[in-house]
Amino acid sequence: MPQREAVVRQLVHQWLDRAAEDLGVAEFLVDGEAGFPGPVLFHAQQAAEKYLKALLVSFQVEFRKTHDIVQLLELVEAVDAQLAESLSEAAF
Numbered sequence: 077m078p079q080r081e082a083v084v085r086q087l088v089h090q091w092l093d094r095a096a097e098d099l100g101v102a103e104f105l106v107d108g109e110a111g112f113p114g115p116v117l118f119h120a121q122q123a124a125e126k127y128l129k130a131l132l133v134s135f136q137v138e139f140r141k142t143h144d145i146v147q148l149l150e151l152v153e154a155v156d157a158q159l160a161e162s163l164s165e166a167a168f
Contacts, residue, residue: 087133095126121145124166128152129160 093145102119105112121143132139135155139148146167153160 080161084133084136088130091130095123098123098126111135128163128166153161 097121102109102116102123103114105119123146125145128145129139132148132151135152137151137155139151142148149160149163149167152163
């Protein structure tokens with residue numbers, strides 16, 4: 077495997093691992109019925125953001141530091157419009 081592909085693969089896995097952690101925290105908070113919707117929504121948003129960043133890295137699309145899911149979806153749309161459309165509900 078060429079070095080660039082290995083680096084891309086490693087970065088994708090790092091983003092996926094971080095996203096899985098945020099999703100796990102959100103699920104833990106929901107399952108615990110603690111009544112903390114703010115932190116649940118925060119971690120769910122963070123997970124969605126990081127999954128989108130993993131996708132962009134896999135496409136080798138550069139993105140600036142942002143937490144804006146709409147902006148990330150626009151970048152996905154530039155490389156795969158159908159995929160971006162299927163993910164569009166993440167913006168809500």
